[in-house]
Amino acid sequence: MRSTKWTSPAVKGWILAAALGGAMFAGHAAQAQTVTAVMQSGLRVMDPITTTAFMSRDHGYMIYDTLLGMDEHFQVRPQMADWQVSDDALVYTFTLRDGLQWHDGQPVTANDCIASIKRWASVDATGQVLMTMVAGIEALDDRRFEVRLEEPTTLLLEGLAKLSSRPAFMMPERIADTPASTQITEYIGSGPFKFVTAEFQPGAKAVYEKNPDYVPRDEPSSWTAGGKVVKVDRVEWLAMPDQMTAINALQSGDVDFIQQVPFDLLPLLERQEGTEVEVLDQLGAWSYFRFNHLYPPFDDARLRQAAMYAVSQQDVLDSLVGNPDYYRTCAAVFGCGNPNENDYGAEMVIPANLDRARALLEEAHYDGTPVVLLQPTDLAMLAPQPVVIASALRAAGFNVDMRPMDWQSVVMQQSNQNPPAQGGWNLFSTFSILATSGDPFGNTTIAANGREAWAGWPDVPEIEALRLDYARSTDAAERKQITAEIQRLAIDQGVVAPLGQFQIPAAYSDRLSDVPHAPVTIFWGMGKSEE
Structure with a gap:
């Protein structure tokens, strides 16, 4: 009723x-x-x-639509296109299905899809690695195109089917030709x-x-x-x-x-x-905070670790969720319950250890440089984290400058690579879904290729080499070993600071x-x- x-x-x-x-x-x-x-x-x-x-x-x-989809069993499925693979696994031929047209009535063509893939791959953490393994992409006719690989990899299908964030959405060629550094102004899918x-x-x-x-x-x-x-x-x-x-x-x-x-x-x-x-x-989400590696104070790994030691996951989750039926603490950057779960660094990211945080501040000669902390005020699932983080950092000895704004302003601010004193930032918190965080490509936070990485711009060449090893491997045990090493580097280098998991x-x-x-x-x- x-x-x-x-x-x-x-x-x-x-x-x-x-x-x-x-x-x-x-x-x-x-x-x-x-x-x-x-x-x-x-x-x-x-x-x-x-x-x-x-x-x-x-x-x-x-x-928009995607060439491939991901089903509830994490299986890649045809969506806009079917595909065939050559015997040597180096050539993928995609064929668009019948009846596809843009909202303006024009037919979807292979050239539209090629332009869309290239635009997506220029900024996406998965696409950037994928394109280092692609020898070429070429239209065969209006409905077919092929991708030629330098070496076999599962990353092509996994990337085109990825759920989040930044899925490989298809757009008309005239729109997809817009550089990825410039926002489109026409919304035709x-x-x-x-x-x-x-x-x-x-x-x-x-x-x-x-x-x-x-x-x-x-x-x-x-x-x-x-x-x-x-x-x-x-x-x-x-x-x-x-x-x-x-x-x-x-x-x-x-x-x-x-x-x-x-x-x-x-x-x-x-x-x-x-x-x-x-x-x-049902898989839920994980919360985390992210440092700006380009500028003081978090251009120093010791100060990133100090901040991680200062914050208690329990305090964050109690503030955000409250009901333990909906949350759990977790140190894994690839998610607890996911195949690549690893608890390295749990003593740094789960309990608060203010003594260790203060010792690191002293060791790094922290000079009181303000920590510009972005604080979204209009999103219930993100508003509590910065308040708890700010309190913890201040208790450890950091000088915190919290900047309140709405979430969409935070989103736009994230990409600002200027110094904090010139409109940039030092730290923000957010969350991601666990369904797409279980590997080094779906997990946006892991890419560590400097200014080409996601907001925070960590530069850890060892992680990038391991991500490429992961893309080349098809052995589950080997992939788990690779992600364990990525976990160690991600925590030690402060690439991402986990704050626990929850369901919404x-x-x-x-x-x-x-x-x-x-x-x-x-x-x-x-x-x-x-x-």
């Missing part, structure tokens, strides 16, 4: 504000079957290749939804309409593989920085779905009639059906009943 709770004035006011500027579309929206979703934050960065932010990735899955540019309100609202020309695959949907069957007319994403407002809106029926429910507000929904609360990604509950109206269970938030397959 559906809840009949009244709509609070706060909810009414917020929904009215969100609707301003889009009144001309109200008639269309009212007639359409619409799923209204409160997402973790507002969408501002529209190019899913220039950023690893989850909101941009989720936006990408709405309007071939995916199951179309982006409604006229209704976009940056940071507040994004609207997607069903793509009537999309031809799903015949196979059952599984994660990002199989048939992407859209059962509703529209999906509207809303950002509600006030979490209580989002809860009230779900209870009153003004929204249908909350992507992430703050743990302290779960009791308000767990027994709410007409509302379902569940963890859609979602909540949705019982009017929704077949809500997908996956490591990424997807809206195909989801149905909605009438009032």
Whole structure:
């Protein structure tokens, strides 16, 4: 039975504000079957290749498609294309399936895909290594292209099927020719939804309409593989920085779905009639913090280690989650429960050891250089970490300058390589999904190729050599040995500082059906009943 709770004035006011500027579309929206979703934050960065932010990735899955998909058994599956492999495993021939066209009506071609792969590979941690093993990519005709490898590797298929972050989304050639250092300004994909540019309100609202020309695959949907069957007319994403407002809106029926429910507000929904609360990604996520290796104080490995010794995972998880049913401490940079789990460095990253942290500050002659710590204030799953980190660093003796801002501003700030005194930063925290963190390529935090790496720009050539060894190996035991050595280097060099693992509950109206269970938030397959 559906809840009949009244709509609070706060909810009414917020929904009215969100609707301003889009009144001309109200008639269309009212007639359409619409799923209204409160997402973790507002969408501002529209190019899913220039950023690893989850909101941009989720936006990408709405309007773009990928050549290959990943199913719930971690198997690579055909999506836009099938493939054949030569006997020597050096030539892969990809054939686009029938019925693929861009949202502007033009057919998807092999040249579109080649340009998209090259743009993705120029900035992605997997793609960068992959391209060192590629001899060439060439179109055979409009629907076929081949990739010639210098040596056999599983990285080609794994890279094109990767879930997150920065999946290899396909775009029209004219758009994919944009350098990856420049954000695209036209959002044309071939995916199951179309982006409604006229209704976009940056940071507040994004609207997607069903793509009537999309031809799903015949196979059952599984994660990002199989048939992407859209059962509703529209999906509207809303950002509600006030979490209580989002809860009230779900209870009153003004929204249908909350992507992430703050743990302290779960009791308000767990027994709410007409509302379902569940963890859609059973593997969960891991939290961590990241140093800027380019500038003081964290250009010194001893000071990175001091910061890692200072912070208690338990304190972070208690602040973030509170309920131990949803979290666990973990030192593994590839995730506890994953095949490459390793506990090296647990004594540094799990308990706090302020005495050791202070000793390292003294050894490194720390001079009080401020630590510019980015603090997102509008994302419940990220707001507590910097507060706990700042307190721990100050207790150890660091001078901390915490900079509050919304999460999308943090996302844009992350790529700033200027000195902290000139708009840069020293430290930020975030989280990643465990489904894509179990190897040195899906795990964005591990790449350590200096200024070409992800935000923080660690330069550890030994890790890069090991990643290449991993790409060349097909032996599970050898790969586990390689990742154990990467774990040692990643902790000792402060490439990433794990903060533990947790599961994130979602909540949705019982009017929704077949809500997908996956490591990424997807809206195909989801149905909605009438009032």
